[in-house]
Amino acid sequence: MADCDDSFDIIVAGAGPVGLSFAATLAKSDLKVAVVEQQTLEALANPPFDGREIALTYASIRILRELGAWDAISACHKSPLHGARVLNGSSPFALCFDPPRGSAEPLGYLVPNCRIRDALFKIVRLNDRAQLLCGHSVVGVTNSHKGVVIELSDGRRLGARLLVAADSRLSRTRDLLGIAADINRLGSSMLICRVRHERAHHQVAIEWFDHHQTIAMLPLMEGVSSLLLTLRANEANRLLAFEDDLFLMELTDRCRKRLGKMTLASTRHAYPLVTTWAHRFWAPSAALIGDAAIGMHPVTAHGFNIGLSGQNRLARRILTAHRDCRDIADPELLRRYEGCLRLSAAPLYHATNLIVGLYSGEHAAARLARHVGLRFAQHFPFVRYGISAMLRR
Numbered sequence: 001m002a003d004c005d006d007s008f009d010i011i012v013a014g015a016g017p018v019g020l021s022f023a024a025t026l027a028k029s030d031l032k033v034a035v036v037e038q039q040t041l042e043a044l045a046n047p048p049f050d051g052r053e054i055a056l057t058y059a060s061i062r063i064l065r066e067l068g069a070w071d072a073i074s075a076c077h078k079s080p081l082h083g084a085r086v087l088n089g090s091s092p093f094a095l096c097f098d099p100p101r102g103s104a105e106p107l108g109y110l111v112p113n114c115r116i117r118d119a120l121f122k123i124v125r126l127n128d129r130a131q132l133l134c135g136h137s138v139v140g141v142t143n144s145h146k147g148v149v150i151e152l153s154d155g156r157r158l159g160a161r162l163l164v165a166a167d168s169r170l171s172r173t174r175d176l177l178g179i180a181a182d183i184n185r186l187g188s189s190m191l192i193c194r195v196r197h198e199r200a201h202h203q204v205a206i207e208w209f210d211h212h213q214t215i216a217m218l219p220l221m222e223g224v225s226s227l228l229l230t231l232r233a234n235e236a237n238r239l240l241a242f243e244d245d246l247f248l249m250e251l252t253d254r255c256r257k258r259l260g261k262m263t264l265a266s267t268r269h270a271y272p273l274v275t276t277w278a279h280r281f282w283a284p285s286a287a288l289i290g291d292a293a294i295g296m297h298p299v300t301a302h303g304f305n306i307g308l309s310g311q312n313r314l315a316r317r318i319l320t321a322h323r324d325c326r327d328i329a330d331p332e333l334l335r336r337y338e339g340c341l342r343l344s345a346a347p348l349y350h351a352t353n354l355i356v357g358l359y360s361g362e363h364a365a366a367r368l369a370r371h372v373g374l375r376f377a378q379h380f381p382f383v384r385y386g387i388s389a390m391l392r393r
Protein backbone atom coordinates (compact mmCIF):
# COMPACT_ATOMS: atom_id res chain seq x y z
CA MET A 1 0.00 0.00 0.00
CA ALA A 2 3.04 2.20 -0.33
CA ASP A 3 1.62 4.09 -3.32
CA CYS A 4 -1.70 4.94 -1.60
CA ASP A 5 -2.81 8.50 -0.79
CA ASP A 6 -4.22 7.38 2.56
CA SER A 7 -4.90 4.13 4.39
CA PHE A 8 -7.66 2.91 6.71
CA ASP A 9 -8.65 -0.16 8.67
CA ILE A 10 -12.03 -0.24 6.94
CA ILE A 11 -13.47 1.55 3.89
CA VAL A 12 -17.25 1.50 3.47
CA ALA A 13 -18.53 2.12 -0.08
CA GLY A 14 -21.96 3.81 0.13
CA ALA A 15 -23.52 5.99 2.84
CA GLY A 16 -27.07 4.68 2.49
CA PRO A 17 -28.91 3.67 5.66
CA VAL A 18 -27.02 0.35 5.92
CA GLY A 19 -23.55 1.78 5.24
CA LEU A 20 -24.19 4.57 7.77
CA SER A 21 -25.45 2.08 10.40
CA PHE A 22 -22.30 0.04 9.90
CA ALA A 23 -20.07 3.10 10.32
CA ALA A 24 -22.06 4.11 13.43
CA THR A 25 -21.66 0.63 14.97
CA LEU A 26 -17.89 0.68 14.33
CA ALA A 27 -17.62 4.07 16.07
CA LYS A 28 -17.49 2.13 19.36
CA SER A 29 -13.85 1.24 18.50
CA ASP A 30 -10.66 3.06 17.54
CA LEU A 31 -10.71 1.52 14.06
CA LYS A 32 -9.83 4.03 11.34
CA VAL A 33 -12.88 4.08 9.06
CA ALA A 34 -13.70 5.94 5.83
CA VAL A 35 -17.10 6.10 4.14
CA VAL A 36 -17.07 6.83 0.40
CA GLU A 37 -20.34 8.21 -1.00
CA GLN A 38 -21.10 9.45 -4.50
CA GLN A 39 -23.60 12.08 -3.27
CA THR A 40 -22.40 15.41 -1.96
CA LEU A 41 -22.09 16.06 1.78
CA GLU A 42 -24.92 18.59 1.51
CA ALA A 43 -27.24 16.02 -0.10
CA LEU A 44 -26.38 13.49 2.62
CA ALA A 45 -27.00 16.05 5.37
CA ASN A 46 -30.43 16.96 3.94
CA PRO A 47 -31.88 13.74 2.53
CA PRO A 48 -35.01 14.62 0.53
CA PHE A 49 -38.32 12.74 0.88
CA ASP A 50 -38.04 9.74 -1.49
CA GLY A 51 -41.52 8.23 -1.03
CA ARG A 52 -40.30 5.19 0.93
CA GLU A 53 -41.95 4.59 4.30
CA ILE A 54 -39.90 1.86 5.95
CA ALA A 55 -41.81 -0.68 8.05
CA LEU A 56 -39.43 -1.36 10.93
CA THR A 57 -39.55 -4.53 13.01
CA TYR A 58 -38.79 -4.45 16.74
CA ALA A 59 -35.38 -6.04 16.09
CA SER A 60 -34.51 -3.10 13.81
CA ILE A 61 -35.82 -0.57 16.31
CA ARG A 62 -33.58 -2.17 18.96
CA ILE A 63 -30.50 -1.77 16.74
CA LEU A 64 -31.39 1.81 15.82
CA ARG A 65 -32.00 2.60 19.50
CA GLU A 66 -28.58 1.20 20.47
CA LEU A 67 -27.02 3.47 17.84
CA GLY A 68 -28.94 6.47 19.21
CA ALA A 69 -30.79 6.87 15.88
CA TRP A 70 -34.25 5.83 17.05
CA ASP A 71 -34.45 8.59 19.65
CA ALA A 72 -33.08 11.09 17.13
CA ILE A 73 -36.20 10.59 14.98
CA SER A 74 -39.06 12.77 16.14
CA ALA A 75 -42.24 10.94 17.31
CA CYS A 76 -44.30 12.66 14.59
CA HIS A 77 -42.39 10.62 11.96
CA LYS A 78 -43.10 7.25 13.63
CA SER A 79 -46.46 5.80 12.60
CA PRO A 80 -47.59 2.69 14.50
CA LEU A 81 -48.88 -0.25 12.50
CA HIS A 82 -51.72 -1.91 14.40
CA GLY A 83 -52.68 -4.47 11.79
CA ALA A 84 -52.55 -5.49 8.15
CA ARG A 85 -55.10 -6.88 5.70
CA VAL A 86 -54.33 -8.78 2.53
CA LEU A 87 -57.00 -8.69 -0.21
CA ASN A 88 -57.27 -10.62 -3.46
CA GLY A 89 -59.03 -9.06 -6.49
CA SER A 90 -62.67 -8.19 -5.87
CA SER A 91 -63.14 -10.87 -3.18
CA PRO A 92 -64.46 -9.39 0.11
CA PHE A 93 -62.30 -11.90 2.04
CA ALA A 94 -59.31 -10.43 3.91
CA LEU A 95 -56.37 -12.23 5.50
CA CYS A 96 -55.82 -10.40 8.80
CA PHE A 97 -52.60 -9.84 10.72
CA ASP A 98 -53.18 -8.39 14.17
CA PRO A 99 -51.18 -8.11 17.40
CA PRO A 100 -51.88 -11.02 19.80
CA ARG A 101 -55.14 -10.71 21.72
CA GLY A 102 -54.82 -8.39 24.73
CA SER A 103 -51.67 -6.71 23.40
CA ALA A 104 -51.83 -2.99 22.70
CA GLU A 105 -48.36 -3.01 21.13
CA PRO A 106 -48.26 -2.28 17.39
CA LEU A 107 -46.86 -4.84 14.92
CA GLY A 108 -44.13 -2.36 14.04
CA TYR A 109 -43.60 1.27 12.99
CA LEU A 110 -43.48 3.06 9.65
CA VAL A 111 -40.75 5.68 9.36
CA PRO A 112 -39.82 7.68 6.22
CA ASN A 113 -36.55 6.47 4.72
CA CYS A 114 -35.23 10.06 4.61
CA ARG A 115 -35.73 10.41 8.39
CA ILE A 116 -33.77 7.18 9.04
CA ARG A 117 -30.96 8.37 6.74
CA ASP A 118 -30.98 11.78 8.42
CA ALA A 119 -30.78 10.30 11.95
CA LEU A 120 -27.97 7.90 11.04
CA PHE A 121 -26.01 10.61 9.24
CA LYS A 122 -26.24 12.86 12.32
CA ILE A 123 -25.00 10.00 14.55
CA VAL A 124 -22.00 9.35 12.27
CA ARG A 125 -21.19 13.08 12.15
CA LEU A 126 -21.61 13.43 15.93
CA ASN A 127 -19.37 10.43 16.68
CA ASP A 128 -16.77 12.00 14.41
CA ARG A 129 -14.89 8.70 14.06
CA ALA A 130 -15.49 7.89 10.42
CA GLN A 131 -14.05 10.07 7.67
CA LEU A 132 -16.77 10.94 5.13
CA LEU A 133 -15.46 11.15 1.57
CA CYS A 134 -18.46 12.55 -0.28
CA GLY A 135 -18.95 13.40 -3.94
CA HIS A 136 -16.77 10.48 -5.07
CA SER A 137 -17.52 6.95 -6.15
CA VAL A 138 -15.45 3.80 -6.11
CA VAL A 139 -14.21 3.14 -9.66
CA GLY A 140 -11.47 0.55 -9.10
CA VAL A 141 -10.66 -2.24 -6.62
CA THR A 142 -7.58 -4.45 -6.21
CA ASN A 143 -7.92 -6.98 -3.42
CA SER A 144 -5.98 -9.92 -2.00
CA HIS A 145 -5.89 -11.71 1.36
CA LYS A 146 -3.37 -9.09 2.50
CA GLY A 147 -5.58 -6.03 1.95
CA VAL A 148 -7.40 -3.89 -0.57
CA VAL A 149 -6.68 -0.76 -2.61
CA ILE A 150 -9.54 1.25 -4.08
CA GLU A 151 -9.50 3.98 -6.66
CA LEU A 152 -11.87 6.93 -6.36
CA SER A 153 -13.45 8.85 -9.23
CA ASP A 154 -11.08 11.79 -8.51
CA GLY A 155 -8.06 9.51 -9.05
CA ARG A 156 -7.11 9.08 -5.38
CA ARG A 157 -6.00 5.62 -4.22
CA LEU A 158 -6.93 4.47 -0.72
CA GLY A 159 -5.71 1.34 1.05
CA ALA A 160 -7.54 -0.67 3.73
CA ARG A 161 -7.51 -3.97 5.56
CA LEU A 162 -11.20 -4.45 4.69
CA LEU A 163 -13.54 -2.98 2.07
CA VAL A 164 -17.27 -3.19 2.82
CA ALA A 165 -19.63 -2.63 -0.11
CA ALA A 166 -22.96 -0.97 0.81
CA ASP A 167 -23.56 0.72 -2.53
CA SER A 168 -27.08 -0.51 -3.39
CA ARG A 169 -28.53 -3.52 -5.16
CA LEU A 170 -26.77 -2.69 -8.44
CA SER A 171 -23.49 -2.38 -6.54
CA ARG A 172 -20.56 -1.35 -8.70
CA THR A 173 -18.14 -2.35 -5.95
CA ARG A 174 -19.59 -5.89 -6.00
CA ASP A 175 -18.89 -6.03 -9.75
CA LEU A 176 -15.36 -4.67 -9.26
CA LEU A 177 -14.74 -7.40 -6.68
CA GLY A 178 -15.78 -9.99 -9.28
CA ILE A 179 -18.74 -11.22 -7.22
CA ALA A 180 -21.59 -12.46 -9.40
CA ALA A 181 -25.24 -11.86 -8.49
CA ASP A 182 -28.67 -13.02 -9.58
CA ILE A 183 -30.28 -9.82 -10.84
CA ASN A 184 -33.96 -10.07 -11.64
CA ARG A 185 -35.49 -7.05 -13.41
CA LEU A 186 -39.20 -7.57 -12.96
CA GLY A 187 -40.41 -5.20 -15.69
CA SER A 188 -42.72 -3.49 -13.20
CA SER A 189 -42.40 -0.30 -11.18
CA MET A 190 -43.71 0.87 -7.84
CA LEU A 191 -45.33 4.32 -7.90
CA ILE A 192 -45.45 5.96 -4.48
CA CYS A 193 -46.97 9.09 -2.99
CA ARG A 194 -48.68 10.26 0.17
CA VAL A 195 -52.39 11.03 0.02
CA ARG A 196 -54.75 12.81 2.41
CA HIS A 197 -58.09 10.98 2.52
CA GLU A 198 -61.61 11.06 3.89
CA ARG A 199 -61.93 7.64 5.52
CA ALA A 200 -60.04 6.67 8.69
CA HIS A 201 -57.25 4.07 8.28
CA HIS A 202 -57.23 2.99 11.96
CA GLN A 203 -53.45 2.42 11.58
CA VAL A 204 -54.14 -0.73 9.56
CA ALA A 205 -52.20 -1.38 6.34
CA ILE A 206 -53.85 -2.85 3.26
CA GLU A 207 -52.07 -4.96 0.65
CA TRP A 208 -54.45 -5.49 -2.24
CA PHE A 209 -53.48 -7.83 -5.07
CA ASP A 210 -55.84 -6.73 -7.81
CA HIS A 211 -55.88 -7.65 -11.49
CA HIS A 212 -52.85 -6.17 -13.31
CA GLN A 213 -51.95 -4.03 -10.29
CA THR A 214 -51.03 -4.28 -6.61
CA ILE A 215 -51.94 -1.48 -4.23
CA ALA A 216 -50.57 -1.04 -0.75
CA MET A 217 -52.03 1.58 1.59
CA LEU A 218 -49.75 2.30 4.53
CA PRO A 219 -51.28 4.27 7.41
CA LEU A 220 -49.26 7.30 8.52
CA MET A 221 -50.66 10.21 10.56
CA GLU A 222 -54.42 10.65 10.95
CA GLY A 223 -56.09 10.94 7.54
CA VAL A 224 -52.82 10.41 5.63
CA SER A 225 -51.56 7.23 3.96
CA SER A 226 -48.74 6.26 1.69
CA LEU A 227 -50.07 4.72 -1.53
CA LEU A 228 -47.88 2.23 -3.37
CA LEU A 229 -49.09 1.18 -6.78
CA THR A 230 -47.24 -1.60 -8.60
CA LEU A 231 -47.79 -1.67 -12.36
CA ARG A 232 -46.05 -2.76 -15.55
CA ALA A 233 -43.19 -0.28 -16.03
CA ASN A 234 -44.67 1.36 -19.15
CA GLU A 235 -48.03 1.86 -17.40
CA ALA A 236 -46.30 3.38 -14.35
CA ASN A 237 -44.38 5.79 -16.59
CA ARG A 238 -47.63 6.83 -18.30
CA LEU A 239 -49.22 7.67 -14.93
CA LEU A 240 -46.12 9.45 -13.71
CA ALA A 241 -46.34 11.86 -16.65
CA PHE A 242 -49.93 12.90 -15.77
CA GLU A 243 -50.77 16.32 -14.31
CA ASP A 244 -51.67 16.15 -10.60
CA ASP A 245 -55.46 16.28 -11.17
CA LEU A 246 -55.46 13.50 -13.72
CA PHE A 247 -53.05 11.45 -11.62
CA LEU A 248 -55.32 11.78 -8.59
CA MET A 249 -58.42 10.82 -10.59
CA GLU A 250 -56.65 7.71 -11.83
CA LEU A 251 -55.49 6.80 -8.29
CA THR A 252 -58.99 7.28 -6.82
CA ASP A 253 -60.41 5.14 -9.58
CA ARG A 254 -57.83 2.38 -9.11
CA CYS A 255 -58.38 2.39 -5.32
CA ARG A 256 -62.14 2.04 -5.93
CA LYS A 257 -62.74 4.78 -3.35
CA ARG A 258 -61.55 2.56 -0.48
CA LEU A 259 -60.09 5.63 1.24
CA GLY A 260 -62.87 7.97 0.12
CA LYS A 261 -61.99 11.31 -1.48
CA MET A 262 -58.24 11.84 -1.78
CA THR A 263 -55.82 14.71 -2.33
CA LEU A 264 -52.08 14.50 -3.00
CA ALA A 265 -49.94 15.09 0.09
CA SER A 266 -46.43 14.64 -1.33
CA THR A 267 -44.32 14.43 -4.45
CA ARG A 268 -44.59 11.22 -6.51
CA HIS A 269 -41.78 8.68 -6.86
CA ALA A 270 -41.25 5.62 -9.04
CA TYR A 271 -38.99 2.63 -8.38
CA PRO A 272 -38.31 0.08 -11.14
CA LEU A 273 -38.45 -3.27 -9.34
CA VAL A 274 -35.24 -5.30 -9.29
CA THR A 275 -34.35 -8.10 -6.91
CA THR A 276 -30.75 -9.22 -6.37
CA TRP A 277 -28.94 -11.97 -4.52
CA ALA A 278 -25.13 -11.95 -4.54
CA HIS A 279 -23.56 -15.39 -5.05
CA ARG A 280 -21.08 -14.63 -2.27
CA PHE A 281 -21.22 -12.06 0.50
CA TRP A 282 -17.43 -11.80 0.82
CA ALA A 283 -14.16 -11.88 -1.13
CA PRO A 284 -10.56 -11.59 0.08
CA SER A 285 -10.41 -8.47 2.31
CA ALA A 286 -13.97 -7.48 1.33
CA ALA A 287 -17.60 -8.03 2.36
CA LEU A 288 -21.05 -7.04 1.09
CA ILE A 289 -23.80 -5.62 3.30
CA GLY A 290 -27.32 -4.25 2.77
CA ASP A 291 -28.82 -4.28 -0.70
CA ALA A 292 -25.38 -4.93 -2.21
CA ALA A 293 -25.68 -8.44 -0.70
CA ILE A 294 -29.46 -8.98 -0.87
CA GLY A 295 -31.91 -6.72 -2.68
CA MET A 296 -35.38 -7.79 -1.58
CA HIS A 297 -38.66 -7.05 -3.37
CA PRO A 298 -40.36 -4.31 -1.28
CA VAL A 299 -43.69 -6.15 -1.07
CA THR A 300 -42.81 -7.85 2.23
CA ALA A 301 -41.06 -4.68 3.51
CA HIS A 302 -37.92 -6.40 4.74
CA GLY A 303 -34.92 -5.14 2.73
CA PHE A 304 -33.69 -2.62 5.27
CA ASN A 305 -34.59 -4.85 8.22
CA ILE A 306 -32.37 -7.62 6.80
CA GLY A 307 -29.62 -5.17 5.86
CA LEU A 308 -29.61 -3.61 9.31
CA SER A 309 -29.34 -6.92 11.13
CA GLY A 310 -26.68 -8.13 8.63
CA GLN A 311 -24.43 -5.11 9.15
CA ASN A 312 -24.88 -5.52 12.89
CA ARG A 313 -23.69 -9.14 12.73
CA LEU A 314 -20.62 -8.22 10.66
CA ALA A 315 -19.75 -5.17 12.79
CA ARG A 316 -20.02 -7.20 16.05
CA ARG A 317 -17.68 -9.88 14.69
CA ILE A 318 -15.19 -7.20 13.59
CA LEU A 319 -15.35 -5.40 16.95
CA THR A 320 -14.72 -8.65 18.84
CA ALA A 321 -11.80 -9.60 16.56
CA HIS A 322 -10.28 -6.13 16.96
CA ARG A 323 -10.69 -6.23 20.75
CA ASP A 324 -8.94 -9.64 20.83
CA CYS A 325 -6.15 -8.38 18.53
CA ARG A 326 -7.21 -10.77 15.75
CA ASP A 327 -7.41 -10.01 12.03
CA ILE A 328 -10.58 -8.02 11.21
CA ALA A 329 -10.61 -9.44 7.64
CA ASP A 330 -9.95 -13.05 8.62
CA PRO A 331 -11.56 -15.25 5.89
CA GLU A 332 -13.11 -17.45 8.60
CA LEU A 333 -14.80 -14.39 10.17
CA LEU A 334 -16.15 -13.32 6.78
CA ARG A 335 -17.27 -16.87 5.94
CA ARG A 336 -19.21 -17.11 9.21
CA TYR A 337 -20.86 -13.76 8.55
CA GLU A 338 -21.93 -15.01 5.15
CA GLY A 339 -23.28 -18.29 6.58
CA CYS A 340 -25.37 -16.50 9.22
CA LEU A 341 -26.81 -13.94 6.80
CA ARG A 342 -27.59 -16.56 4.17
CA LEU A 343 -29.38 -18.74 6.71
CA SER A 344 -31.49 -15.95 8.17
CA ALA A 345 -32.36 -14.17 4.89
CA ALA A 346 -32.82 -16.98 2.37
CA PRO A 347 -36.25 -18.18 3.58
CA LEU A 348 -37.69 -14.66 3.49
CA TYR A 349 -36.07 -13.83 0.14
CA HIS A 350 -37.42 -16.94 -1.56
CA ALA A 351 -40.85 -16.71 0.14
CA THR A 352 -41.12 -13.08 -1.03
CA ASN A 353 -40.25 -14.03 -4.61
CA LEU A 354 -42.82 -16.83 -4.47
CA ILE A 355 -45.51 -14.39 -3.27
CA VAL A 356 -44.55 -11.93 -6.03
CA GLY A 357 -44.80 -14.68 -8.67
CA LEU A 358 -48.11 -15.93 -7.34
CA TYR A 359 -49.66 -12.49 -6.97
CA SER A 360 -48.55 -11.02 -10.26
CA GLY A 361 -49.82 -13.96 -12.35
CA GLU A 362 -53.09 -13.24 -14.16
CA HIS A 363 -54.01 -16.71 -15.38
CA ALA A 364 -56.89 -18.60 -13.74
CA ALA A 365 -54.60 -21.07 -11.89
CA ALA A 366 -52.67 -18.22 -10.23
CA ARG A 367 -55.93 -16.50 -9.16
CA LEU A 368 -57.23 -19.73 -7.68
CA ALA A 369 -53.89 -20.42 -5.96
CA ARG A 370 -53.91 -17.01 -4.24
CA HIS A 371 -57.50 -17.38 -3.17
CA VAL A 372 -56.71 -20.81 -1.67
CA GLY A 373 -53.47 -19.46 -0.18
CA LEU A 374 -55.23 -16.65 1.71
CA ARG A 375 -57.96 -18.99 3.02
CA PHE A 376 -55.32 -21.51 4.10
CA ALA A 377 -53.38 -18.86 6.01
CA GLN A 378 -56.55 -17.55 7.67
CA HIS A 379 -57.60 -20.99 8.88
CA PHE A 380 -54.15 -21.96 10.11
CA PRO A 381 -53.43 -19.34 12.76
CA PHE A 382 -49.81 -20.52 13.12
CA VAL A 383 -49.10 -18.96 9.70
CA ARG A 384 -50.60 -15.59 10.69
CA TYR A 385 -49.21 -15.63 14.22
CA GLY A 386 -45.82 -16.74 12.84
CA ILE A 387 -45.67 -13.72 10.55
CA SER A 388 -46.95 -11.32 13.25
CA ALA A 389 -44.41 -12.76 15.73
CA MET A 390 -41.61 -12.36 13.19
CA LEU A 391 -42.44 -8.64 12.86
CA ARG A 392 -42.53 -8.18 16.62
CA ARG A 393 -39.39 -10.23 17.38
Ligand SMILES: Cc1cc2nc3c(=O)[nH]c(=O)nc-3n(C[C@H](O)[C@H](O)[C@H](O)COP(=O)(O)OP(=O)(O)OC[C@H]3O[C@@H](n4cnc5c(N)ncnc54)[C@H](O)[C@@H]3O)c2cc1C
Pocket residue numbers: 013014015016017018019020036037038039052053054055056113136137138139166167168169172173190192271289290291292296298301302303304305306307
Ligand atom coordinates in the same frame (compact mmCIF):
# COMPACT_ATOMS: atom_id res chain seq x y z
C1 LIG B 1 -40.34 1.42 -2.65
C2 LIG B 1 -39.51 0.75 -1.59
C3 LIG B 1 -40.07 0.51 -0.34
C4 LIG B 1 -39.31 -0.14 0.64
N1 LIG B 1 -39.88 -0.41 1.85
C5 LIG B 1 -39.16 -1.08 2.79
C6 LIG B 1 -39.74 -1.39 4.07
O1 LIG B 1 -40.88 -1.08 4.35
N2 LIG B 1 -38.97 -2.07 4.98
C7 LIG B 1 -37.69 -2.43 4.70
O2 LIG B 1 -37.04 -3.05 5.55
N3 LIG B 1 -37.11 -2.13 3.51
C8 LIG B 1 -37.83 -1.48 2.56
N4 LIG B 1 -37.24 -1.17 1.35
C9 LIG B 1 -35.83 -1.55 1.11
C10 LIG B 1 -34.86 -0.50 1.64
O3 LIG B 1 -35.17 0.78 1.13
C11 LIG B 1 -33.43 -0.91 1.22
O4 LIG B 1 -33.22 -2.23 1.63
C12 LIG B 1 -32.38 0.00 1.87
O5 LIG B 1 -32.49 1.31 1.37
C13 LIG B 1 -30.97 -0.52 1.54
O6 LIG B 1 -30.04 0.35 2.08
P1 LIG B 1 -28.53 0.34 1.56
O7 LIG B 1 -27.81 1.33 2.41
O8 LIG B 1 -28.02 -1.06 1.47
O9 LIG B 1 -28.59 0.82 0.04
P2 LIG B 1 -29.14 2.24 -0.63
O10 LIG B 1 -30.25 2.75 0.20
O11 LIG B 1 -29.39 1.86 -2.02
O12 LIG B 1 -27.90 3.18 -0.47
C14 LIG B 1 -26.73 3.00 -1.25
C15 LIG B 1 -25.85 4.23 -1.15
O13 LIG B 1 -24.63 3.98 -1.89
C16 LIG B 1 -24.35 5.12 -2.72
N5 LIG B 1 -23.56 4.61 -3.87
C17 LIG B 1 -24.01 3.89 -4.93
N6 LIG B 1 -22.99 3.55 -5.74
C18 LIG B 1 -21.87 4.09 -5.22
C19 LIG B 1 -20.49 4.06 -5.58
N7 LIG B 1 -20.04 3.42 -6.68
N8 LIG B 1 -19.60 4.70 -4.79
C20 LIG B 1 -20.02 5.36 -3.65
N9 LIG B 1 -21.32 5.41 -3.26
C21 LIG B 1 -22.23 4.76 -4.01
C22 LIG B 1 -25.71 5.68 -3.09
O14 LIG B 1 -25.64 7.05 -3.44
C23 LIG B 1 -26.48 5.48 -1.77
O15 LIG B 1 -26.33 6.56 -0.88
C24 LIG B 1 -37.98 -0.54 0.36
C25 LIG B 1 -37.42 -0.28 -0.90
C26 LIG B 1 -38.18 0.36 -1.87
C27 LIG B 1 -37.57 0.61 -3.23
